[in-house]
Amino acid sequence: xxxxxxxxxxxxxxxxxxxxxxxxxxxxxxxxxxxxxxxxxxxxxxxxxxxxxxxxxxxxxxxxxxxxxxxxxxxxxxxxxxxxxxxxxxxxxxxxxxxxxxxxxxxxxxxxxxxxxxxxxxxxxxxxxxxxxxxxxxxxxxxxxxxxxxxxxxxxxxxxxxxxxxxxxxxxxxxxxxxxxxxxxxxxxxxxxxxxxxxxxxxxxxxxxxxxxxxxxxxxxxxxxxxxxxxx
Numbered sequence: 001x002x003x004x005x006x007x008x009x010x011x012x013x014x015x016x017x018x019x020x021x022x023x024x025x026x027x028x029x030x031x032x033x034x035x036x037x038x039x040x041x042x043x044x045x046x047x048x049x050x051x052x053x054x055x056x057x058x059x060x061x062x063x064x065x066x067x068x069x070x071x072x073x074x075x076x077x078x079x080x081x082x083x084x085x086x087x088x089x090x091x092x093x094x095x096x097x098x099x100x101x102x103x104x105x106x107x108x109x110x111x112x113x114x115x116x117x118x119x120x121x122x123x124x125x126x127x128x129x130x131x132x133x134x135x136x137x138x139x140x141x142x143x144x145x146x147x148x149x150x151x152x153x154x155x156x157x158x159x160x161x162x163x164x165x166x167x168x169x170x171x172x173x174x175x176x177x178x179x180x181x182x183x184x185x186x187x188x189x190x191x192x193x194x195x196x197x198x199x200x201x202x203x204x205x206x207x208x209x210x211x212x213x214x215x216x217x218x219x220x221x222x223x224x225x226x227x228x229x230x231x232x
Contacts, residue, residue, distance in 0.1 A: 001227050003051075004108075007067065009213055010046050011024060015039035017094055034083050036075035038090060041083050042205075044071070045091075049206035050224075054199070056081040059209040088184050088198040095205040113172050115180070119188050174222055182224065 001009070018039055034041075046058035059079045099105065113139060150200040155162075179185040182205040211221045219226045 003047075005071070006050075006213075006227060007043065007047050011039060011043040013043050013212065014046065014094065017097060018090060021093055021097060022090070026057065026122060034079070035075055036071065036080070036083065038083075038087055040071060041080070042087060042091060042094070043200050044080075045084055046084070046209050049183055050201055050210055052182060052184065053204070054187065055189060056084055059084075084202075085195070085198060089192075091198070091201050091205050095136065095201065095208050097204045098205075098208045101205075102208070102212060102215065111168070111172075115176055115177065115186070116187050117188060146166060171222075175207070178222070178224065179203060183207060 015037075044059050044063050049151070053060070053062055059075060060074070060080045063071055064074055074080065095152050121157060157165075183206060185200060185203050189200055190198060210224050210227060214221050214223065214227060215224075
């Protein structure tokens with residue numbers, strides 16, 4: 001799929017779903033309607049994140065330089081950033097609905113994993129006021145280490161369970177790797193929890209959209225490279 005076809009696919013998906021979710025609601029109670037539609041802004045965010053562009057400035061510059069003919073009403077960078085930030089709730093609702101359609105809410109048991117997001121260098125931690133009262137010291141034992149049963153421990157779990165556990169762990173690590181490497185989720189680029197939450201939400205949305213489009217095309221869900229290789 002070429003980049004232009006990917007943009008079209010993302011826009012059609014976002015526009016269709018947002019219209020269904022909010023058809024009976026008025027998202028803005030006062031003020032003038034923005035020149036760009038909400039679907040256009042969310043599309044720009046999702047595509048930019050997928051391409052590794054994870055700042056409002058970068059997304060605005062990319063679409064202004066390469067796709068202005070498709071987004072002719074793209075205004076100033078400040079207005080774009082403000083519009084994008086105001087769509088935080090729409091972004092989260094859209095991701096939730098896509099996850100439901102992908103069957104993520106069917107199972108009664110769900111597993112969760114996490115990873116640290118450094119907000120400042122350790123040497124500056126004592127003086128830093130970034131996320132004051134929210135951030136804390138921590139230690140990531142997983143980096144540079146491999147988890148397995150210790151030599152002095154007796155393995156009592158079945159071989160079938162061990163196989164399931166390893167395959168599930170590989171899946172989790174693949175997703176975390178994609179969020180870290182392609183979507184730059186470990187880069188904070190924020191000084192307030194609200195903005196950081198919004199950044200993470202749109203990265204998770206972009207990841208979910210990529211899975212959704214891959215499944216629609218019959219591709220393995222997590223093989224994102226297939227979305228940009230010309231494979232139809």
